[in-house]
Amino acid sequence: MDIDISKDSGVLTLxxxxxxxxxxxxxxxxxxxxDALKDAEADATVRAVLIAxxxxxxxxxxxxxxxxxxxxxxxxxxVFQFMQRMIDCSKxxxxxxxGPAVGIGTxxxxxxxxxxxAENARLxxxxxxxxxxxxxxxxxxxxxxxxxxxxxEKLLLGEPFLAAEACAMGLVNRVLPADELLPFARAQAAxxxxxxxxxxxxxxxxxxxxxxxxxxxxxxEENLAFGTMLGTREAKEAFAAFFxxxxxxxSRFA
Ligand code: COA
Numbered sequence: 001m002d003i004d005i006s007k008d009s010g011v012l013t014l015x016x017x018x019x020x021x022x023x024x025x026x027x028x029x030x031x032x033x034x035d036a037l038k039d040a041e042a043d044a045t046v047r048a049v050l051i052a053x054x055x056x057x058x059x060x061x062x063x064x065x066x067x068x069x070x071x072x073x074x075x076x077x078x079v080f081q082f083m084q085r086m087i088d089c090s091k092x093x094x095x096x097x098x099g100p101a102v103g104i105g106t107x108x109x110x111x112x113x114x115x116x117x118a119e120n121a122r123l124x125x126x127x128x129x130x131x132x133x134x135x136x137x138x139x140x141x142x143x144x145x146x147x148x149x150x151x152x153e154k155l156l157l158g159e160p161f162l163a164a165e166a167c168a169m170g171l172v173n174r175v176l177p178a179d180e181l182l183p184f185a186r187a188q189a190a191x192x193x194x195x196x197x198x199x200x201x202x203x204x205x206x207x208x209x210x211x212x213x214x215x216x217x218x219x220x221e222e223n224l225a226f227g228t229m230l231g232t233r234e235a236k237e238a239f240a241a242f243f244x245x246x247x248x249x250x251s252r253f254a
Contacts (some may be wrong), residue, residue, distance in 0.1 A: 003032040010047040010193035012040045015054075022060035023053055025104065027070050029063075030078035037085035047200070048192040049089065050185060051112065052096040053105075056131070056180060058121070061103025064130075064239050071230050072223070079104075083136055083219055086111045087212060090201045092192045096185035097121045098178055100160070107136035109171055110145070113204060116185045117163035118178040123171070126158035130242075131234030131250070133225045140218040144172050 004015040014036055016023035040046040052220065053059055062079070072079045087095070095109050098118035106123040109115045125142075127134050134142075134155050143151040146169040154161060166172040176184050192200055229235055234253050241248035 001032070001238070002026065002029045003036070005032070005036050007046065009190065011050055011189045012036065012043075012046045012048070013050045015052045016057075016059045017054070019054055019056070021063065022057050022100070023105075024060040024063035024066075025079075026063045026066040027072070027078045028081040033080060034081035034085045037082070037089055038092060041085075041089065044197075046091060047197050048189040049091055049093045050096065051093065051108070052100060052185070053101070055098050055118070056160040057099035058097045058101035059105035060100065061105050064242060067230065068239060071227065073227065080219075080223065084112075084204060084216075087215055087219075088178060090205065091197075092200055092204055094164060094189050094192075096181050096184055097123075097163075097172070098181055100124070102126065104136055106171075107138040110136065110138060111139040113164050114185075114188055115166075115172045116188070117166060117172045117175050118181040119163055119175055120174075120178055121166070121172075122160045123154075123163075123166050124160035125154055126157055129158040129248075129251060130238040131232055131237075132229050133222060133238075134227050135219070135222050137215045137218040137222065139222060140214060142171075179231065 002018040004017045006013045014033055016025070018024065023070070037049070040049055074080070092114070093112045094114040094116070095112040096116050097109065099120055100122045101109070102124050103126065106125050125134065125138060138155065142155060150169060163172055163175040167175050185253070234250055237250065238248045
């Protein structure tokens, strides 16, 4: 399976497992994630959700090939379902990030309650480099978290940044040596599991209450723009350049 789903001692662990394609996320993988989160919501024995990748890479973000062949359309699209499920998840979510976390690999961290990163974590949101625009409410949440200038640097230029900078920005709770990442994230999850579940849920809900409507509205707005931009010549050039392993040339587009 490209997403490993396991449940142990109250923790649902979702692991990207498509190393041959750098854990790039297809529509089928988004659907697995959305379905697992839906099941977790209804399962009282799940008291925390852990999202992890592999030691070499968290995820290369959207599968660009799959994205072109099956562009997401509407509220039923798997990526949209995944986003909704993350936002509506009443249980605490923890991310353990090692290696590159590209695109939604970084923006999903904005929706996790706790984020732990290995020293080799390398985050990036290269939407403008791909002829696209921000998604998953990152255009709202990143400026709020990091300030407009720092967010602009990450979202306009789309350049990668390391775990230590992500920690200074408030996007990551703690940076750990690679071999300590998963044990630490699991230990934090175990602490959450041991707490009264109703208190944990209420605390999460109250912390997020003011933002939920704004986040959902921004996602709708972003998705409209993103969907249109996927069809542009700029995006086609960027995607072609990636698969042809060359630099894109945007100079002919106004
Ligand atoms: N979509 C589809 N395929 C992808 C992919 C993606 N997002 N990311 C990597 N792959 C594929 C490559 O095409 C390659 O396939 P191949 O072996 O059939 O040629 C394979 O995964 C290995 O990728 P490669 O680029 O050679 O690995 P790397 O270690 O040199 O670099 C990344 C890793 C993540 C830095 C690089 O793959 C990358 O930048 N990927 C694109 C990220 C991106 O733009 N995501 C979309 C954000 S919206």
